[in-house]
Amino acid sequence: MAADTTISTIRITPVAFSDPPLLNSVGVHEPYALRSIIEVETASGITGIGESYGSAVHLSRLDLAARALIGVDAESLLAMRCAVSRALADDSVRGGDGMAGMVTTSSTLDRVYSPFEVAALDIQGQQFGVPVSSLLGGLARESVPFSGYLFYKWSAHPGMEPDQWGEALNASQIVDQAEKMVSEYGFTALKLKGGVLRPEDEAETVEALAERFPDMPLRIDPNAAWSVSTAIKIGKRLEGKLEYLEDPAPGLDGMAEVRSHVPMPLATNMFVVAFDHIPESVSREAIDIILSDPHFWGGLEHTKLLAGIASTFGMNLSMHSNSHLGVSLAAMLHVAGATPNIDYACDTHWPWKKPDDDVVSGTPFTFEGGAVSVPTGPGLGVSLDHEKLSRLHEQYVKVEMLERDDTGYMQTYDPTFDPSMGRW
Template sequence: MSGGIRITGADITPVAFRDPALLNAVGVHEPYALRAIVEVRTDQGITGLGETYADGGHLRRLRAAVEVITGMDVHTLGGMHRRISEALNGGIGAGGHGLTGSATGSGAADRVFAPFEVACLDIQGKAAGLPVSDLLGGAVRECVPFGAHLFYKRAGHPGREPDEWGAALDPDGIVAQARRMTEDYGFGAITLKGGVMPPEEEVEAVRALHKAFPGIPLRLDPNAAWTVETSVRVARELDGVLEYLADPTPGQRGMAEVARRAPMPLASTMCVAAFDELSSAVARESVRIVLADHHSWGGLQRSLLLAGICRTFGLGLSLHSDSHLGVGLAAMTHLAAATPDLAYACGTRWPWKSEEVVVPGALAFADGAVRVPTAPGLGVELDRDALARLHEQYVTRGLREPDGTGRIRRIDPSYERRSPRR
């Protein structure tokens, strides 16, 4: 096989990092977010990095996958995906879904393969002296634009001191949150995570953002919390205000009905989250914008394949992210840099994060964008002390399966999760 760089093993290190009391359609974030750092080792002494989810089922599959890819050349990515797929069909690492708290049909093989693919591209880039964006066809932009991701939130987790962001439970709080993010990071687009308050209150919050930040594109994402009729009503009330409305209602059929009646385009990271969901979404005209996440679409090269399909069918494309660390941001930045048809600023939850595993300096936000690293590979290096500290935090805090609904019910026993709701 070409390349002559063979995998000798991989380390999977789950970590926990502090997360504020952010509210969403299924409850509230746990005090810690979970990620796993993947380090692929080779016979040439070059190590590659990947980042992924860290719920229990996904970790079991990742560790089982290491066994089937050990010995493979880092350039044989197609064969690696096939081998992982075959092993999963054989039952390795059964249980769990890799996307804790999300309703998605994305394939387990793509989710397991993604961090290994990123790590192998990191190795390829280091060996060739090229940034990962060059391996993806070359950067078409030097800087990648990102948007602010706002949340309704409590002042702090129960029993703990208020965090530095404070509460945001009304339009004034949301606007104050947005003002700080735009001032600190220069974001030129804003997404509000909805599905938390009554829809009319979220409409009021978006209108307040529109008044406070004229000319800045606004998005609303209620995580499929609403009925079709509620979704249509909100869409019409925000005509001329929203750039797009993301996942207002569950499922492709419901989304298609809203899309026919809404004045703005619909986007999705939920009803179109895997390749086998694309054809039906196109046929039903369920969405006009796909919010892709390379962690669930099978890595960077398969995300570029998705971009080509979107181009073919006239769909817009942007990149979505959950809570992530620097390895994930670096991979996302290289992907966005090499994606010509990136029509919208990417999503990020970076400002909510106060802990990190990469050495500072390689990634920074300026004017709402991240400059694409030009060093070989991903261009980031692990901070070993920080990695060890966040792994110890994972071990001692005992959080293994984040449950936003269960947590908010412990805080408020009367909480009732209803989806979709009016």
Template sequence: MRTPITRVSITPIAFPDPPLLNSAGLHQPWALRSIVEVTAADGSVGLGESYGDAPHLELLGKVAPVLDGLDVFDLTGLRTRAAAAIGAADTPDRHGLTGPSSAAKTLARVVSPFEVALLDLQGQATGRPVWALLGGLVRDRVPFSGYLFYKWAAHPGAEPDDYGEALDPAGLVEQARRMVARYGFRSLKLKGGVLPPDDEIAAVEALREAFPEHPLRLDPNCAWTVETSVRVAEKTAGLLEYLEDPTPGLAGMAEVAAAVPMPLATNMCVVELGDLPEAVRRDSVQVVLADHHYWGGLTGSATLAAVCRTWGIGLSMHSNSHLGISLAAMVHLGAATPNLTYDADTHTPWQLGADVVTEPLSFVDGAVAVPHGPGLGVTLDRDALARMHADYLACGLRERDDTSYLRQFRPGFEKLRPRW
């Protein structure tokens, strides 16, 4: 029996974001997201979460009206209608931390929140959790990694957040201690590409001394040349679980991979399935970070996982600023993905308690227990949604731009890849 869609709504929201540094610049005071609600004829509502930048919102708005009457089980129809609605649109992000854009990647980003919402509806209709729709349970708990950032104590003119300043090894170690104490993370990742490489090597060494049993990762977002990447890898041999996107491009990554002792990971040079043949031929990467937000949803990410399994490539999950709907989707994907061989990334600690679901999933010993109720297993907090929408209207931001924001305080700053 068909279960047609009767209504789709998209609500742009904003929530406070700490002053986190990366190779592109500095996080602005507000993170932008969008909440998708898809209502079916039986009154059930499926939830999705996505980016909140104005160009992306415009494309989501083009897709929403063409989904009227679509069966919630028709994921092929979703992609077909979405492709017709947005045409050859290409809306790259301004920060460039997720690799090159294309019309295909734009379509994948646009389809994702609707696909998650439809899977949520399918689960509610069948009384099954989303992980069951993705192939079944392979783990009861999905482990995540603590995500460390160089950061200022506060945005200029604002009060410091609970994590305070972290601009040197001691500050990062203290940040990690707070995060591990609160969430129990069993592995740690540092967002690098911010300070000169020797300073970041010192940070890794300090983290290893403070956390001798925690796997460590370093992600400079293509801030280094091949030569610098090799030098850093040699200095951190035996310290890192993997080195993520040290240098731009599949060719550059292959040069580094041939010369270093640890695996290389990426979410910037393998961003479509079409990138994998060259990556395999060159042996450019040994770990790919999936992200359902830009791989076309949960089924697209499951396809990526299957291809990686075929070629013996490790798998983790990338994270951007996100709330509880996205976390739930990540947990269901992780629950059903046999070859999720590395702890997933999460920005949850950096949302500082903000969420849009009534009962956020919780971290215990660095992992989230897999929900067993129908669908995603989370419920929208409509009061929080209204507050965050009001913050969106008031904050004045309509597109994330880390580079321009940092230039307000460092006028000569340029986004360079590579920088060192």
């Protein structure tokens, strides 16, 4: 007799975990990153898990969705999505996207629905004794390659002890950071978060990385802090050194102009972050690579849908990352493992997280040659460690952060800081 997969209980637990002072175009990471862990329990006692952002507004929307999902069958993803859509119909609150102002046009419905969809797929996988990747069509690859994510950074948060990575405010220090990442994780691609120093200094950093790692695919992402003219100049300067240039200038108009003048492909996770952005991006020939993200695009099945659309229009795919925990990493592994046309190593913030700052049981993820194996157990193949979850929730309560605010944190120490796009 089949188990009853009617959703009976949903628990949403906000958590906070340590985050280094990583610099970006809109400021600097605060001492803690915020996430939420979702547990969806069925009438028969199967519990599926998901992970999402942790801002106060987003949490309020997750709560609205959770109440609407009680009584819905976790095997009916369409019914779940419709229930969430109805719950959000009267939501007039703006913001709460979890991305510190960098990405503000992703679909609210998709952002809110995503962790519940992941939890439902986890339930289905456990119900049928198969991994989530099988529910998504089966594996195209048994392990998923990731890129080492390099950041300019302070040596420590003000008033705190230096972290293990140390300061990185120039090309030489970034090369040192890259050597440590490659040594410890085996990465075979590297990405530099730009939009922090003068564009010429960041180009010098890429050139230093290319000299030190001549066979390593490199990328830089200034998060649209460069003007179109600057992006074209830097793009031409870095010809032959970048596998792609990510979000160099503001808007699809800016991206299209840059793309028509630089030799390398352009990628985005800022200006094509919802399905209704795709037609315009195609018509303007603005981008070559979409950096998918289950948190933006409505979960794992919608990520597969995005992959099909990208293939139709000759676009390539990789995967975007935000500061995340193990539940999100497991979900990323399943969908990336089951998506043949993810053509580039995916992003991950995993090395920047303290090893004991997580919510999953044991240590299920191992980087070998920069890649992580897709879990093979039923569902997501990972389970919650409720003691760890409780500890990170207690930390959330203690730090009293309600939103991620990279700009506000930076302006505490530099009141003149300008986070505007295209400022260089």
